[in-house]
Amino acid sequence: MTxxxxxxxxxxxxxxxxxxxxxLLYCLVFKSGTTTWFYNINRWAGVSDETILDDKTDxxxxxxxxxxxxxxxxxxxxMKNTFSFIVVRDPFQRLISAYEERLLxxxxxxxxxxxxxxxxxxxxxxxxxxxxxxxxxARFVVDQSQNNKPSDLHWRTVNDLCTPCLARYDSIIKMExxxxxxxxxxxxxxxxxxxxxxxxxHSRRDPLDRLIEKYFSQxxxxxxxxxxxxxxxxxxxxxxSPEKYLRYVQQA
Numbered sequence: 058m059t060x061x062x063x064x065x066x067x068x069x070x071x072x073x074x075x076x077x078x079x080x081l082l083y084c085l086v087f088k089s090g091t092t093t094w095f096y097n098i099n100r101w102a103g104v105s106d107e108t109i110l111d112d113k114t115d116x117x118x119x120x121x122x123x124x125x126x127x128x129x130x131x132x133x134x135x136m137k138n139t140f141s142f143i144v145v146r147d148p149f150q151r152l153i154s155a156y157e158e159r160l161l162x163x164x165x166x167x168x169x170x171x172x173x174x175x176x177x178x179x180x181x182x183x184x185x186x187x188x189x190x191x192x193x194x195a196r197f198v199v200d201q202s203q204n205n206k207p208s209d210l211h212w213r214t215v216n217d218l219c220t221p222c223l224a225r226y227d228s229i230i231k232m233e234x235x236x237x238x239x240x241x242x243x244x245x246x247x248x249x250x251x252x253x254x255x256x257x258x259h260s261r262r263d264p265l266d267r268l269i270e271k272y273f274s275q276x277x278x279x280x281x282x283x284x285x286x287x288x289x290x291x292x293x294x295x296x297x298s299p300e301k302y303l304r305y306v307q308q309a
Contacts, residue, residue, distance in 0.1 A: 074124045082136060084142075149269075
């Protein structure tokens with residue numbers, strides 16, 4: 058079996074968007090700068106700003122219609138002739154963002170329903186519409202993983218979404234250094250006048266440091282270890298540290 062044949066059975070093509078006119082290949086990681094890239098990619102395809110920036114718009118679905126997915130063999134070949142990149146983020150910051158926006162924000166009926174389902178799963182108090190704690194959410198993520206059930210895209214690991222060990226990326230952009238990394242991409246692709254940075258995320262309830270303490274202090278050491286084990290490859294591959302979270306975990 059050739060190397061490309063081997064890849065064909067392992068690389069996941071669903072989240073790659075090939076913008077042929079701009080020679081860009083983007084593997085999207087939800088909760089990691091997707092607002093900026095959906096804005097640019099869909100705008101290049103002729104979608105209006107008003108539509109793209111509407112909270113009700115499913116930008117991933119629009120992008121998928123405008124840029125049809127490619128089978129693994131074609132995708133891997135495309136990587137040879139395009140500028141390919143992903144945007145990554147501290148795994149647990151991504152998890153906090155997903156919890157706050159999707160489960161607490163409840164802007165989408167699916168996540169509103171999921172939020173109540175998670176609450177009922179870990180609380181037998183007869184409350185049909187309870188809001189899950191971060192500990193409930195962490196337990197849910199771990200239970201889904203341990204039972205081999207698919208994880209929601211908003212907190213699925215980068216390793217599962219974009220298979221970085223199997224794909225060739227010209228650039229790995231980090232949210233923590235987004236501005237500098239984006240300039241590098243613009244220089245490499247000569248798209249200075251075409252790429253615009255936008256932010257549409259809802260404001261946090263508290264500063265990040267406070268959220269880390271607030272949420273991770275809810276976890277036992279075992280719960281933290283189980284959660285970290287799911288994201289361990291992402292932490293190590295992109296050189297993030299779990300220490301700032303571990304300090305707040307219940308050690309007893």
